[in-house]
Amino acid sequence: MKNEKLRIKIFIVTLLVSLSVAAKDTVVVRGAIQHDGLLDWTPVMYHSNSYFDLGVDWQAEKGTFRELRADTRLELTQWPMPGYEKDFGGHGIGRLSIAAAFTWGEITVGDVYGQFGSGLIxxxxxxxxxxxxxxxxxxxVELNPYKGIRFTALGGKQRRYWSCYRDxxxxxxxxxxxxxxxxxxLAIEQWSERMREKEMGLTIGGSWVSKYEAFDTILTQIGGQNYMYNLPRWVGAGDVRAQLRVKGFELLVEYARKANDPCTENGFDYRPGHAYLASxxxxxxxxxxxxxxxxxxxxxxxxERQRTGIAGRLNHLPAFTQQHTYALAALYPYATNYSxxxxxxxxxxxxxxxRKSKMxxxxxTTLTLTGSHVRLMSExxxxxxxxxxxxxxxxxxxxxxxxxxxxxxYQAYNELFVEGHGGMMRSGIAVVDARVQVNPNISMRGELQYLYSPHHEGQWCFALYELNLYQHWSLSGQWMYNIGYAPDATNEHYYTAGxxxxxxxxxxxxxxxxxxxxFNCSGGVCRFVPQMKGVCASYSFTF
Amino acid sequence: MLLLTLCGVWQIQASLPEVTLQDIDGNSVNIAGLGKTGHPVILSFFATWCKPCMQELEAIDEVYPEWQDEYGVTVYVVSTDRAQDAHKVAPLVRGNGWDFRVLLDPNGTLQRALNVKNVPHLFVINSKGEIVYQHNAYLPGDEEKIPGYLQ
Incomplete structure (x- = not known):
């Protein structure tokens, strides 16, 4: 009996000592809830996109080890909001990853994201x-073995909605x-005191990406005969870049090349791809x-060579134009033509x-002048x-x-090039947006917008009013109307109150x-919204 | 007694993750390290196309010198712009005359670690490195809540 009590005491003391050694450890639980819903009554249906993110971080300083992060995400999009592709609907675990961070880098197993250079490959x-x-x-794997050196290697199977779970x-x-x-x-200035003294920075980089896809039997007809495409299983792409910074000046040059990649999107073109970027x-x-x-x-x-639409891109070429968020300025946005x-x-x-200057x-006062111009140059x-x-x-x-x-x-938008139908549309747009702080707890904002064009849907007008109360409440209403006086005028009214x-x-x-x-900017955020009609509700929380 | 000890050893608290980002001058900045300086920090996520973000940053810019003198706070603005849009960040921040430290998060690494879904999203970290306040969206006057968490 005496021995038993002694063993219990030794066990408790050992446990307490072990735990107290870990006294510097920190456990952080993070997460987020996001829900967007629309009650449509033609037919009656509640569409919703819901996401539940959960992450646990164990932070500890043990040698070079710093943190272990586990992340998961539950997605419920079985009956999604309007405007998403057919394959988007589904439910399940959309993300699963464990990452270990060290002083020299980080190792992640599971779902990984990343960008090389400007995202060209x-x-x-x-x-x-x-x-x-x-x-x-x-x-x-991300390595920072020495100052100025950053190395990343990654690999895996790309998520394309829920297709990877089918097998x-x-x-x-x-x-x-x-x-x-x-x-x-390589950040060269990290190795040169002289460069740093002169406020110079020089970064050079290179990337390589290779994708594998099993052979597909895809036929084409030439002169009445069927031929089978000889499709490459491995397709590689490379990117080189240099960025120079001297005090306030900055220069970036980047070149990317992609090997033969016949696919549905480029009409099974066997030519290599090229991209040049200068800033x-x-x-x-x-x-x-x-x-x-x-x-x-x-x-x-x-x-996936036969995939089209939004999912399945390894690279990303955003529209090389100003991203507008005023409703009429963003009515006809340009989308990059990848092929x-x-x-x-x-x-x-x-x-x-x-302040206090004449101007x-x-x-x-801030003045901004921007311009963008895009040309397509194929046969x-x-x-x-x-x-x-x-x-x-x-x-x-x-x-x-x-x-x-x-x-x-001023905007010129070639509907034929971007959407595959119509012609060139030229328009002039004017916007006035004013805000007043009535008192410390009440502010109001109003917007008036007008678009003139003799083409396509013609003239538009837009008005918005927003009342903000006590830093917690925001009441807003907006109305957009296609005035018309053009061949494709709809004279439709669009409105939102929330x-x-x-x-x-x-x-x-x-x-x-x-x-x-x-784009919709109200209630303190700007978000892209699909075409929809009905009672909408959304909730988000981050902890 | 064991349970009390456990509660004292494992501390559930919100702190900054072990993520490294580049600033607009190409320097590496360790985010977890920002919470160990002994001074409060504000992290504000924005995008170059986000109007409410510009309103919030302009509002903070107005009172920033006062906050720096009184609380020793540093504001880090974190750009969520991706791909080629990331090159527009430095011209926008400097052109607007803001004095904030600017970090680039084109991979979304810090956004995912802190579960930032929409911008603007702002975090206040106290001098002990604890996240004591955050808000998503910006309504005029939101910046007036922040000093209470900087002390």
Missing amino acids: LNLYEDRAMGIDGALRGGK KAWGWNYSRDAALGADLE AGYSRKGLSVLLQAKYTDNMAFRS DKELAVQGEIRYTAP GGKYG ETRNGEAYTDIHLAMHKRLSKDWWLNAMVM LTFTYGAHRANIGYTKTREG
């Missing part, structure tokens, strides 16, 4: 509003398709100038006149103008309580909406 990301999740299920291998089956890649970046800019406090140019030819790079020959340039000048007034498109916009905006605080934004814009409540990391919204697809 690899950009794996999640964008819930667009229904994109391009993660690879496999692994990633019941939980997405770990690589026999059908897989992708792998590596990237090395030059100068910025200091109150002034910035930026000029960028890009040329891409046949740079569609997917993990054509596309030349795009864009530039921006931003100047903030200081700035008492509180300062079919023949160096045709695809998109142009020139935009001049002013932001000014008029007084202690009044703020004003004003914008005028109430938003925010409290810390909670945000809840309820309202009624009839919208076109596009």
